[in-house]
Amino acid sequence: MTDVSTPQPFAYLGAPNVQLYATVLAVFARAKQRFTVHLRPEDVLVDWPRESDRTDSPADSPADSPAGAAPPLPDTEMLVQALDKLVEWGNLRSDADTGRVSTVEDFNRARKIYQLTRHGQAALAAIDHYEQALGQRGRLQTVALADIAEQLAALLVHAEAPAPPDQAGVGLLLFTLTERFTGLADNAEAFMSSLRRAVDFTDGAEDAFLAYKDRLIEYIDKFIADLANRGAQIAGLIERIEAAGIGRILDAAARRDAVDAVPEDDADSGADDAYAAAVRVAARDWENRWRGLREWFVSTGTRRPSQARLLRNAAVSGITNLVNTVAALNERRGGRSDRSADLRALARFFAQAPDDAAAHRLWRAAFALAPARHLTIDAQTEDAWEAADYPPGTPWADAEPMRISPRLRETGSYERRGAPNRAIDRDAGRRLLAAEADREAAEIAEARRLLATDGPVLLSELAGPDGLDLRAFRLFLSVLGDALAARRPGATTTTATSGDGSMEIRLKLVDADRVVTVHTDDGVLSGPEHVVEIVDLTEHARQAAAR
Template sequence: MTSTDDPHANQPVGDAARGNDSYQPFAHLTTEHSALYRQVMGVFVRAKQEFTVHLRPEDVHLGLPAEGRPQAESVAVALERLAKWGNLRADPDTGRVTALEDFYRSRYIYQLTRAGEAAEEALAAYDEALGRRGELQAVALADIAVQLRALLALAGQPEPDPAVAHLALLALVDRFSGLAENARAFMSSLQRTVDLHDADVEVFLAYKQRLIEYLERFIEDLVTRGAEIAVLLESLGAPHDGPVGALLRSAAAREASDAAPDAAAEALAAAERRWYGRWEGLRAWFVSVPGRSSQAKLLRSAARQSIPQLLSVVQALNERRAGRSDRSADFRELAHWFAEAPDDQARHRLWRSAFGLYSARHLTIDQEALAERETDPVPASASWYDAPGVRISPQLRRTGSYERRGRVRAVQDRSEAKVHLADLARKQAEQTATARARLATGGEVRLSGLGELDPAAFRLFLRLLGDALSAWRPGTDTVAVTTNDGTMEIRLTRLGEGTAEIRTLDGVLRGPEHLVEITDLAAEYESAGSVR
């Protein structure tokens, strides 16, 4: 088994085998014949699933794929090396000994070791994680909202059941973790789909419409459900001072109840930190704060940006299929011309014609050099290699920059501009708050009962009305939506008769009569915070 024809005899074992012995079962991944080793280990994994413990070399050889099956000698060498690395255990094969000379022959049966089985499980998990295709889970958003409403009800009880609170928090964390991980994986796979669209044009064109509809549906659900979830999270508050704090501490105490007496305090503190971190992560995913947008908002932006990217890819593919040229096609054709050029002189002419890069004659030079150039001019087509040298400034030669030293420009004082911008932002915020207060109805009213609206209130009303109408579905008479920032909610109900008129300074808006209820959620948050 150690002849000079052995392809495995002199191959490196790898740093894993020379280093820590506990990582030797991964040494077969860094060798020249790693594919063969993976196939051999796959035979043992399948045999274990079928409750087969020991395998002989000929059994392993037959278990390999028939197409491209290696020689039996190579399989035997691979088994020996896998046994040396600790993936397999080799035991003398005494079941077929019929004569004395059989005892002196190297016959072994092999089985998986614990280390080898653990290595294969790790590799299987790695392959599964890389190949997993994420998905945008609109159902998970509804489930998260349901769990938050249940927690809000528990927080309102005088003495909530610790077991019920703990299970509700566990279900919320599990659903939210799945949503976040699948969203990350989906956006990564979506970008790969956009980047690798040339792999199969027909499949991509057939897939793009379903993908765009899928993205649009998820964006719509994320806008509506995300605003509802943000409101519920604001109602539950922060972990240290909000109503949810008691539930988190109760769940932490229940988790730490089984700890040893000498480690109970440490386990309780660790459990509280863990639950506080989970809750802060959930809030950061749905609630934006000044200077930091929520992850849901970033995900919504990324999903929206991917739609025009997909459409641009489709447009480029259609133009390419229709025979229209693009820059990449031009460069490929130019590369063919370069390859077909008869000599270097022709290639130089082609280069100058294609890119227009000629000799540079615009460097800063002194008067003596200019006079010399006028006496003995150098044509612009002359090669820099053949043309005489150009005397330039030593400073330009030494530093690469030709800037004259002088007085440094004074730093501008922008304090007045900052004060102006801050005052403008404050006035805009007050104007928006006044418009929200003007539109708040305090219950259902007719559109015609809103009265005359000033320009700011009318612009805000048009945005609310547009959000409500865009969320309307056939067969429904009522729709309720929340703005992206979670400050306003509008509920619109169709009446089916009558015409509404809303008067403004710019004219009169007419349309079908509806019942409308507009709620200023920002004012409710402020009042709830002042009460607490």
């Protein structure tokens, strides 16, 4: 047996024949999966990967290793040299092969069998984890949420049972729960990282991104709804299990794990002491795992929200960022100009002007800030223009001119000395505006009266047989939009107040699959059936003031 005092299991990654070493280790890794411990050089050659059995799995194909593609089949001498070098680095362990010795000559010939060391296995696992982490896109696992809820429901039965928990059943449930929860958390983290990379793309593949974003938004939206529903269910199950007694559940799992604990080297400690110590260690491990599960789904006040809530907020922010990115792409594609772009273009024109005279002409053309005292208008000219009723395209020369006093040119002042001109009487205009405002207020009040319900009614019955008129329908759309915007993901009921504080609407979803229609003067509004209650707050205020 070769003793490796200072293992260097990653040294082969910097060697010239890295493809050869990586392929040899991949053969040993596949043999270990088949529970084959020892390999001879001829066994390695038999299991050497061919082009016909090349797979796409990162864990099975040496072509996916950091070394690149697998080399061709080596001869026996080259393979033995590679095996001995891996033994020297600590990846493999060699033992004398005496199983097939039949003569003295065979015994004297150097024959070895090889197996992976702990250092070699750890190095392969680390490299495999590194490659998977680089290529992992992650996914939002709604199925994992359902599995976690199912495992917790089964665990609740053990927690509420008066008899001591079954160690085997509890241990298996907690193990499965831990596996599903760990996969959910890791995949969610990887997915959000890949989502951020998708939003901050720099490869310019705009067409692919635009085609992908609709499916991605729908995918995230579905997960948000499932996380809101399942997350509340899981949080409730966790609290019920803790109320029933999580300590004895974790203690039962710890006692089951402690059975397989390796005894300590201390000869003075008895078997009972070693078992008790193993139980304590396993109990601490299970308490830490349960704490992580609880903090992932259960919020601790407002200062420490759960990881599920943070993930939901991050997913909502991801949708917002996707929409903003799409809007920016569409704006860039459409070539829409804005004020900042126009000012930058004008700055370039000024920089390219040949002289000051050209810059002054450009200034006048861009801003038209020239003296325009002759554009002053008086009451007589305004009355004359209104009486003539000129169309918008009438040239200035064809319109009634404005009479300018010679005193304006002589003195620079248009006003005559003496008494001021008579002020224009605006009373008629004020009365007209007041009447218009009263009429609009009455129409809005009438629309509120038509929309206000005596109690909860179905959305399909809100409009009645004659439907809603135009103003009532637009007011209804306004309060309906406020209610839908205030509804949280996964919620079926919501209450909202209109922006002016005059109306309150309460919505409750009846059947998402049942589509109803509301007839209006503008057309037909379609949507899922809801129970609607609309309250006119101004009427309630008037009644309270009357009392």
